Amino acid sequence: MDHDLTPRAALPDDPRELAILWRNRFLQLFDHLPLPIAVCEAAGHIMVVNRAMGTELGVLPGQLSGRKILDLLRPQGNRPLRPVVEAVRLHRRSQYPIEVLWTAADGAERQGELTIEPVSDLPDEGPKLLLWLRVLERSTAAPTARPPERVSPIEARILAAAARGATTAQIAGEVGLTAAGVNYHLTSLTRRWHVPNRTALVACAYITGVLAPDVWPPSPSSADLPSG
Template identity: 90%
Template structure:
């Protein structure tokens, strides 16, 4: 490694091993949350320990509200005893990937079919195994008669929501859209009251669900619903 680069890296990282562990944990969680592929981590019984934003958006639920729920109550396995190989792998502490066909109802009421891949992963020796799961969408039904009509927002509101979805701070959003921090907070508060949601995270989830933000796109950008409010 270049000595100068090595010196810069050493200066940027904390000396305390605990602080270093916290730093890398936070960086991992930030990366995990921004991955476009829907991912979850569960215990051996299938109870959700951690999900990323993409899976929360797919199911129309805030990620934190999924903690503790059974993943296979949300993503319904198909076929005859599809989980038998997974159960056996957990019992024998094998590491391999096990794809199963699942069905679920998306946030807009659309019935979806996909492939859920389950991989048992090792953790600390004195703890039980964990399951890493990722979802691949294969098919969505074309008819969604109960889908909610798109929200109507102003262009500036759409830009603010897109920036918030990227994790930008209020100050960063203000610089990006050309408003003061107070102006950004005004729009966020207005949207929170109008959509009857509790916080900024819920705003972002609803913006994806209703088409204000384009699904499956990174970095986040306004979708087809970013038309002026009436």
């Protein structure tokens, strides 16, 4: 019996179409991986990141597109990117770990190892950069803003909808409130958690466990959150 997940008849014969098919499937799957991952152009501009990377940096994944990854993850050491530049120029395929620092969503400084690997969809295309981040050290200093461990059930539902990218009107329809009611809860949360905007609010919700870190679409970490 053929146990292939994809029927052979459904696979395209053209190698280029087959490469595109598997690339699209990869992009669908990698967003659910817990390891922070990014795909960048050869010059370092972000093409796509997964939710784990967005959460670590405190920015929604879609808002990172086009930014330079090394403006966010700061390389350490003397010319650490030289081997990567040579690999891209010569189309070498290997992995290059570098030490980086960054400011996490909770305001604390993080230290970690960023592994960079040149990849490409097709042999005759210029390489892209696949990057994944491993946190080596978390600051023991108290974060600048520590949200409470618990929120009310309605607040948790609002945060989950906001993390999915829903508008205020869409959130209102989902939770049975007016738009003004939703804004009231969002404003209350931003004041209680001392964050400047909705993006930081969502990041804090993930970091503190209010939202489950390993499911999509976003949902509260518990189906029955006690009121806080």
